[in-house]
Amino acid sequence: MKLNEAARWVKGNKPVTDPLCLITTTTDSIENARAIAASLLENQLAACVHIYPIESHYSWQGNLACDQEFSLHIKTAASRCEELRIALCKIHTYEIPQIIQLDITTGHEPYLDWVRQAVAQQESPEDTPDCDKNSRTT
DSSP, X not given: OOHHHHHHTSBTTBOOOOOEEEEEEEESOHHHHHHHHHHHHHXXXXXXXXXXXXXXXXXXXXXXXXXXXXXXXXXXXXXXXXXXXXXXXXXXXXXXXXXXXXXXOOOOXXXXXXXXXXXXXXXXXXXXXXXXXXXXXX
């Protein structure tokens, strides 16, 4: 089976049609950026994280500011966005982290299939109904 075929069927016989999104955030150091990326990837909340050095200009607490930061572009499934947002808030060093979700409406389908597969939540035995346990004979 090809990767894109496998990605469409990762949950048994149900096709995966989960829309995808790109989450952006910023942080103040490459170490924090790498730590965020590692955490999200290890927990399968992200398929891929790009880290870019940027210069940010903004207003904070009534003052204009300019800082060197790192922007993270995080690719994931829309169904994982809330869990990813919660994880980001827990590990982020900023008081109010930038967390912006952009919907991915189109792209190279084999790549999009790979993203879906990389962040797919596998059903555990506890998630699967046990017919024998729940059924009663009358």
